[in-house]
Amino acid sequence: MNLRERWNLHVARAMEQDRLVALHRTRRRRRLLVVAGAASVLLLWADAAVSWAIAPSDTAVRVNLVLLVVMLAIYIPVVTALNSATRGLASLPESHLDERQVTERLRAHTYANSVMRLILAGLAVFVVVATWSEGEESHIPAAAVFLGVFALWWTHFLLPLLVAGWRLPDPPPDDDRDDDRDDEQDDDQSDDQAGVA
Template sequence: MRADEQRPPTEYDRWMHRLMNRREAAPFHATAARRRTMVTVHVALTAVAVALWLCSAVGDERWATFSVLGLLLPWCFVTGVINSSTRGLLDLRVRALDERQRAERSRVAATAQRVMLWLLLAVTVAAGAATVNSVDVEGFLFPVLFTVFVIHWLMPLWVAGLAVEDEPADEAFDEFAGAVDAR
């Protein structure tokens, strides 16, 4: 066990735990189909944002910059829903997680690493095939590397969002929440 895992949770850890365990977003991720939909929407929003940003950066198109800004709010909302569905699995410090969550976090990281390994292999094979066929890949280098970087950054979130299981109906919590709301 690492030293930071042994330290007691701080006020920040408790605040983040409360934030990640709020129930307001529960209707958006209550079922596996809704979680898959949210992850799919997040992947689509990310793909469009990356394409627009590359159009802005490489193509020098000013309209694309404003389009990226327009996608920012829905992208952040869907990111929050996925984080809420995982109960902050990737955002909370290790010392704020229980043993089951630590194991789940390790499984998510391992799965995301395997998926990225295959993606990097595919990109490498494609670049090698293009080079063998005398295709100039220099113009594609930055866009492909940037896209792979973004996918690498977000893959654990997507894997965690897809790996979360349905929560059992917690009648005791619902009764407690109803009693608190009645005050």
Template sequence: MNKADDLARLVPARYARRRPRRVLAGVGAGLLGLLWVDAAVSWVLAPSDTAMIVNFVVLGVLLAAGLPVAARLVAITGGTTSRREQELDERQRGLRLRAYSTAHGATTFVMILVLAVTMVADRGGRESQIPGAALFLILFAMLATHVLLPLVVAAWQLPDPPADDDEEA
């Protein structure tokens, strides 16, 4: 047995169809979006106790919900985005290439959007400052988006598995 078979056994049967996989991918994308909301809230509220409370609540939600969602996404995709290329078959390599290509385009768009928002919002001249916590959270959200978006995209784009030969007969 290979790693893909081991991961496939861990996936509940409800993810065998496209719709449940896309719902889970949407939840993963929403959790990534929560990181960006946290950075924006921190920019507006930091430094304050409210900003710290929001950050800790978001961190708790991300740990409680994000880790199980990420684990399911890895299992659903068979580890396509995390395994070495030599371990993948031709179909998985194609899925991986499409996922990385789409995620790269989306991440590029996010970086341009962050640059534009930062330029527009930072109009105070030399006295203008971005709170350090917000800057850290923006960079962390960018890193998480860069690393995890291919996984979300791969789960979203994953086709239904091929029908078994036994079912056709």
């Protein structure tokens, strides 16, 4: 077993454990997690915009670091909870998923791809409009380009998980209560039959 297979097996086992269940128990809570995840991505885009506006400067560096720390503080628990809720739908290889999960993963990737195309088109329009008036004299700081590409990559990476978390239905209600009621009724019926005999 090579390193990649061991890692995938470790991740698959970790996804079987219920973590942060209180955060993703209901569909409403999962959707709040998705909104928080989208906010963390928007912080990266804001970071690129700040770099475009005020870089190069010490203020830009400080603002960039603060935004990155806040983004990570939001991102880590959100992604952990969404991965737990989706049972690794977006992060595990296909060989570790069942047919339903593979189908849902394909739907999430398809929808995320459509959204990503809209983001790319919007970004292209924004860059053209923002640099149009300056023509050949336009200048975009290297930090803004780097952070913009990083935000684009991060969006592409996280979007399928956000889509899967948004689409995930509530699990069916536990049948434990129904089983307990059935057992009590069976006991009552057997007591009645024993009393008759």
